[in-house]
Amino acid sequence: MNARDEILARVRAGLADRGTGAGHPVDWVYGRATPLPDVLGRFVERCEDYQARVIRVAAPDVGPTLVRVLRESGITSAVWPAGLDAGWRAAVLAAGVTVIADDPPLTRRQLDETGGVVTAARVAVAETGTIVLDHAADQGRRALSLVPDFHLAIVRGDQVVSDVPEAVAVLRASIDAGRPLTWISGGSATSDIELERVEGVHGPRTLVIVLAE
């Protein structure tokens, strides 16, 4: 018997007592919102709790804000996913930042030498201070938002949901489309040395979120 058949046979033999009833009902209502008085306010508070910087701006001001943040952070070159807003791209270019396209795909070394990356996001979670990327065209493939040391993410106000269940419901479509997901809650961190939290290990050491309302 091959390993697959043998393991399945062991499973069935081990479950000889299971009977035929439906059994194991799960008493849980999926996809519920967590009631919050101010979803966006909670999102900002929780992101900042994880040492991520959040800047709230009106939608038309996103372009100038990107320019300001990149300049303040000393980022002179940034990877720019193909599907990200062309108007913002023009604003950043006009400010003298080198905008790098992932076409042909950048090598790991090239990404390592790039100052930062700008992406959109699919959904954000207020209660946990999380943004989720599904790596569609406005976010780029996974390596783009991983290797550069600075990540600037633009989240629309209407993308922020209260808690994890609502986010999972939104992300079902991305999963069904075969997209990978990256859930990001603050910057990379470790507590492996005497449980002292250290910000910034392998992932981008700086995460800035621009919340466009």
Added chain:
Amino acid sequence: MSVIAPDETRRTPAPPPGTFLGMPAFPVNAEQQLANAQLRANLARATATIRAKRALRVAEVPQWEDLRAAAAAIKDRVLANLDTYLLQAEANLTKAGATVHWARDGDEANRIVTELVRATGATDVVKVKSMVTQETDLNEALERAGIAAWETDLAELIVQLGHDRPSHVLVPAIHRNRREIREIFLAEMGRYGTPAPPGLSDDPAELAGAARAHLREKFLVADVAISGGNFIVADTGTLVVVESEGNGRMCLTLPDTLISVVGIEKLVPTFEDLEVFLRLLPRSSTGERMNPYTSMWTGVTAGDGPQNVHVVLVDNGRTRALADPVGREALRCIRCSACMNICPVYREVGGHAYGSVYPGPIGIVLTPQLRGLDSAIDRSLPFASTLCGACVEVCPVGIDFPKLIVHLRRLVADRERTEPGLEPAVMAVGEWAFGQGKHLSLVERVAEIAGRVFGPWRFFRKLPWPGSLWTSGRDLPVPPRESFRHWWKRVKP
């Protein structure tokens, strides 16, 4: 701390000699560990910190108890229909472009992985922290095949470079303090890649910086990565890895080949079920509302990440546990480590006393089921508990630890009853003595003689073997000069 000379015949740092199964029983190991004051100080501080963080984050969630009940029910549903969900996951993974392999035991899993790595021609692989590959001792199997496996989780790196073993599921280097870590990095990093900067201090941020530089070189050139998986979603074929540092994302994203080695119990039925586990796991394990990074992928995504994706489904004793209607509850475990942080036994002795990659309460109920009850260490594990039940209160999937511990103790006793040894002999004498009144009377007469001879001492404090097995830990009262039954017979004739 002793520095271990490099072994020129190896590609990676040698682990300590010996195997888990060769270890003596828990009480022997525990006594050794208790003598290490540094270890106990580190553990006391670390576990107290995590316990407090966990309590804070759990209190923020009003439906916490409902979440736990839902998680337990979902996991029980998975276990009761494991064959169905395994086949569903296999079909969805295959459809998404992944290749699914099945491994009956650790050796088979290691063989599959070794062959997959060989087929790529790679001689180095990067690894994301994975409990199941520790169970199978994959790194040493790869080393024997001339393949260097590099641990990339910071704590796992500390353990690997320190020629050491992990002592905790979540923070494997919990037994090391910052000064020890600095010494390990300075002595070892340069032998295996980018060295630690010469002026390295013991500041955790600097130590993490040294690890970042050391591992970045490995990430930028690695062609093959090996991961575990926190969950496999049956209805989509999605794998989930929950982490903090970003080393997981590096491994899961940059190399062209990704081999994920996952226990067959790691399934959840639907993608929606993740809403329950993603709320329970980070708060229970690190005491965070959400861990910094969670990666999810479904087979191969064209133009994004690994294009050669393999999943190895590992039994390695899980079906043995599944076959026990009481014991199978241990397979609900999502490896959060809350039970060890709260366990009064773990807190004193640390993870190395358990002779298992799973220490603490989950280790003592899971390991003897995965490995069986043949070795001294596995038979001793169910007794490494005070049955205080603190672990039940914190377990996010509601494992009833005391019930399982008592059940396993019974299995050990049943097993030892049939084997020659001192305890069965004592029990046989007991059976004879208590079987008939005249037998007991005879035993009492002997005891009364001892009582008259040794009466003035009141207690035996140190008896020769086999009595020493008792008196090494307790006093034995000298028997009375007259037994109750004889006295009763005398005064009420």
